[in-house]
Amino acid sequence: xxxxxxxxxxxxxxxxxxxxxxxxxxxxxxxxxxxxxxxxxxxxxxxxxxxxxxxxxxxxxxxxxxxxxxxxxxxxxxxxxxxxxxxxxxxxxxxxxxxxxxxxxxxxxxxxxxxxx
Amino acid sequence: xxxxxxxxxxxxxxxxxxxxxxxxxxxxxxxxxxxxxxxxxxxxxxxxxxxxxxxxxxxxxxxxxxxxxxxxxxxxxxxxxxxxxxxxxxxxxxxxxxxxxxxxxxxxxxxxx
Numbered sequence: 513x514x515x516x517x518x519x520x521x522x523x524x525x526x527x528x529x530x531x532x533x534x535x536x537x538x539x540x541x542x543x544x545x546x547x548x549x550x551x552x553x554x555x556x557x558x559x560x561x562x563x564x565x566x567x568x569x570x571x572x573x574x575x576x577x578x579x580x581x582x583x584x585x586x587x588x589x590x591x592x593x594x595x596x597x598x599x600x601x602x603x604x605x606x607x608x609x610x611x612x613x614x615x616x617x618x619x620x621x622x623x624x625x626x627x628x629x
Numbered sequence: 630x631x632x633x634x635x636x637x638x639x640x641x642x643x644x645x646x647x648x649x650x651x652x653x654x655x656x657x658x659x660x661x662x663x664x665x666x667x668x669x670x671x672x673x674x675x676x677x678x679x680x681x682x683x684x685x686x687x688x689x690x691x692x693x694x695x696x697x698x699x700x701x702x703x704x705x706x707x708x709x710x711x712x713x714x715x716x717x718x719x720x721x722x723x724x725x726x727x728x729x730x731x732x733x734x735x736x737x738x739x740x741x742x
Contacts, residue, residue: 554735555717
């Protein structure tokens with residue numbers, strides 16, 4: 513079975529601090545995909561990044577960076593110089609290969625991030 | 630390009646009633662998935678439709694059903710509503726395949742009284 517664990521339920525930091533959101537996953541698939549989504553108060557899940565299991569290169573997009581380590585089954589997300597607009601719930605998710613190309617995302621419980629001015 | 634559209638945004642129902650939620654995917658997307666989000670259980674997969682066929686189903690009772698039309702629009706139905714069905718129901722659309730990104734709508738918030 514697939515499982516995603518986000519151990520940090522809530523994080524609160526002061527603006528401009530760096531913050532790292534942890535994500536640990538479990539899967540028996542050799543090919544799988546990892547995602548991060550952001551959920552602002554409006555409720556819509558906003559896609560941030562996708563990583564496949566064969567690409568362990570870290571990725572940076574502006575103030576956002578992701579660290580994927582297969583050895584520890586982790587896919588952590590760092591926000592540098594946090595801003596109040598980064599306040600949201602962040603979800604890590606896993607998708608494995610299912611027959612016929614079917615889609616199914618397994619989500620972690622989410623981390624509520626609050627950036628205080 | 631328009632995003633995923635879910636209607637209605639809010640619904641209030643009473644126990645025992647049934648409800649139908651609607652989802653219009655991004656143009657060109659033929660896969661539509663539904664998820665339930667509750668404070669206790671988090672985000673849980675309900676089912677996925679592709680080309681009017683249900684391809685994958687989560688662990689929900691038979692009261693939860695869905696369908697997809699030839700234009701890829703999808704509806705989700707919950708019969709005999711229970712208090713525990715109160716949740717945010719999210720619809721996502723994507724191109725076919727597990728590698729593809731699922732894009733989500735704003736959701737329908739269902740309250741069962």
